Amino acid sequence: MTDFTPQFSLQSEALNCEDSNVWAVSDRAHDLADKGEDVIFLCVGDPNFNTPEPILDFARARLGVGRTHYSPAAGEPVLRRAIADIESKVSPHPCNPDDVVVFPGGTNAIYAVLSCLLNPGEEIVIPEPMYIGYVPICDSLRLSVKRVACPAEQNFAFDVDSIKAAVTEETRVVMINTPVNPTGAMATPEQLRELAAFCRERNIWLVSDEMYSMITFARRHTSLRTAAESLDNIVVIDGLSKSHAMSGWRLGWAVARGPLVERLAAFAGATIFGCPQFIQEAAAFALEFDTYFVKQMRDAYERRRNLIVERIGKIPGLSCYSPDAGMFVMVNVSELASSGQVFAEALLEAERVSVLPGTPFGESAVNHVRLTLAADDSELSRALDRIERFVTCANRQAS
Ligand SMILES: Cc1ncc(COP(=O)(O)O)c(C=O)c1O
Known part of the structure; x- marks a missing residue:
C-alpha cells in the first residue's frame, strides 16, 4: 500500500502556519507553574469571577426540564x-x-x-x-x-x-x-x-x-x-x-x-x-x-484599574494611562526595555509575573505590556510589588 499523503484546504493551511510567539511568555509561565513555582498570571482576559449563582440555578432548572x-x-x-x-x-x-x-x-x-x-x-x-x-x-x-x-x-x-x-x-x-x-x-x-x-x-x-x-x-x-x-x-x-x-x-x-x-x-x-x-x-x-451582578463585577474591575494605574504611576520608568473601559491596562515600558516582549520575558524570569507583550496587538503596542484586571486585588498587589522590585533592580543596574 502506498503512503497516505494528507492534503488540506487553503483555509486550514492558513490556520496551520507557525504561530508567532504571541503566547510564548505565557506558555513558559505555565511550564514554571507546573514545576511548582509561584507564578502570578496577569495575561488572561478571562473573568476571574464565577458566573452569578442565579444564572447557574436558572440553567440547571432548564436542563432539568429537558431543554437539551x-x-x-x-x-x-x-x-x-x-x-x-x-x-x-x-x-x-x-x-x-x-x-x-x-x-x-x-x-x-x-x-x-x-x-x-x-x-x-x-x-x-x-x-x-x-x-x-x-x-x-x-x-x-x-x-x-x-x-x-x-x-x-x-x-x-x-x-x-x-x-x-x-x-x-x-x-x-x-x-x-x-x-x-x-x-x-x-x-x-x-x-x-x-x-x-x-x-x-x-x-x-x-x-x-x-x-x-x-x-x-x-x-x-x-x-x-x-x-x-x-x-x-x-x-x-x-x-x-x-x-x-x-x-x-x-x-x-x-x-x-x-x-x-x-x-x-x-x-x-x-x-x-x-x-x-x-x-x-x-x-x-x-x-x-443581571444589573446587580454586572455592576458588582464592573465596580471590581474599576477598583483594580485604579489600583494598577496608581501603582504603575509611582514606578520610575513605567507609565500608563487610565483606560475608560475593558479588562486591561497597557503599560508603557519603552524607558526600560527595547520592547514589551523583552520586558515581559525578563519580568517572568526575574519575578515570575506573566504579562502579555503588546507586539501581537499591533505596531502601536510594541513598547507596551498588557496587564489584566481579571485577578483578585491581593493578587494584583502582590504582582505590582514584584514588578516594582524588578524595575527598581533594573534601574539600579542601569545607573
Ligand atoms: C474584543 C474581543 N472580541 C471578541 C472576543 C471573543 O469573545 P468570545 O470569548 O465570546 O469568543 C474577545 C475575547 O477576548 C475580545 O476581547
Whole structure:
C-alpha cells in the first residue's frame, strides 16, 4: 500500500502556519507553574469571577426540564427578544428579534459575519492595537487586512480620520472594536455616527465588536447601532463572555439588518445548527436580571484599574494611562526595555509575573505590556510589588 499523503484546504493551511510567539511568555509561565513555582498570571482576559449563582440555578432548572434539544439556527426566540430589547432600550432605532442571530461566542459571531461579507483576498480595514483573535479569523478567510495605527502617544484614541484615510476602492469592510481590547479606548457617539455615514456613503460594511460594552468606567458605552443614522450597512457583535463572567458558556450574537441576518442564520444553520437551548435560556435570564451582578463585577474591575494605574504611576520608568473601559491596562515600558516582549520575558524570569507583550496587538503596542484586571486585588498587589522590585533592580543596574 502506498503512503497516505494528507492534503488540506487553503483555509486550514492558513490556520496551520507557525504561530508567532504571541503566547510564548505565557506558555513558559505555565511550564514554571507546573514545576511548582509561584507564578502570578496577569495575561488572561478571562473573568476571574464565577458566573452569578442565579444564572447557574436558572440553567440547571432548564436542563432539568429537558431543554437539551436542537434549537432554531438563528437562536431561541426568548433570547433574540432579550437581546433586541436591550438594543431597543438605548437606541433611537427599534430592534426586532429578527435582527438578531445567536452564536456560540463572540469569536464565532465574528467569523460568521466576516464569512458572509468578504471573499478571499478582499480588504478589511481594522484599527490597531487590535484583539489578537482577529488575526486567525482573517487568516483563515484569507482576507487582506489593512491595519490603521492608533498611536500610543495619543493614548491609542479612536481616530476616524485615520480610518477614513485608509479606506480605498478595494475596501469591503471596516471593523472596529469599542471598547478596545487591549487599550480600553472607546469611540464617541459622534465618531461612530461620522464613520457610519462615511461607510454607508461608500457602500462599505461597518462591523463593530462591542464585547466589552458593559464594562465601562468613566462614561457609558454607545453602540454603533445607537449612534448610526442608517443601519443598512451596520453590524454589531456582542456577547456574555466578559460582562457576565460566562466565557465558557460560549454565547455571543450579531445584530444586523434583514438580508444579512438571513445569511448569518443560514451560516449558523450550516456550521453550528443552533446553540444549546438551556444556555440560550440562561443567557436571556442573565440579560433580563443581571444589573446587580454586572455592576458588582464592573465596580471590581474599576477598583483594580485604579489600583494598577496608581501603582504603575509611582514606578520610575513605567507609565500608563487610565483606560475608560475593558479588562486591561497597557503599560508603557519603552524607558526600560527595547520592547514589551523583552520586558515581559525578563519580568517572568526575574519575578515570575506573566504579562502579555503588546507586539501581537499591533505596531502601536510594541513598547507596551498588557496587564489584566481579571485577578483578585491581593493578587494584583502582590504582582505590582514584584514588578516594582524588578524595575527598581533594573534601574539600579542601569545607573
Ligand atoms: C474584543 C474581543 N472580541 C471578541 C472576543 C471573543 O469573545 P468570545 O470569548 O465570546 O469568543 C474577545 C475575547 O477576548 C475580545 O476581547
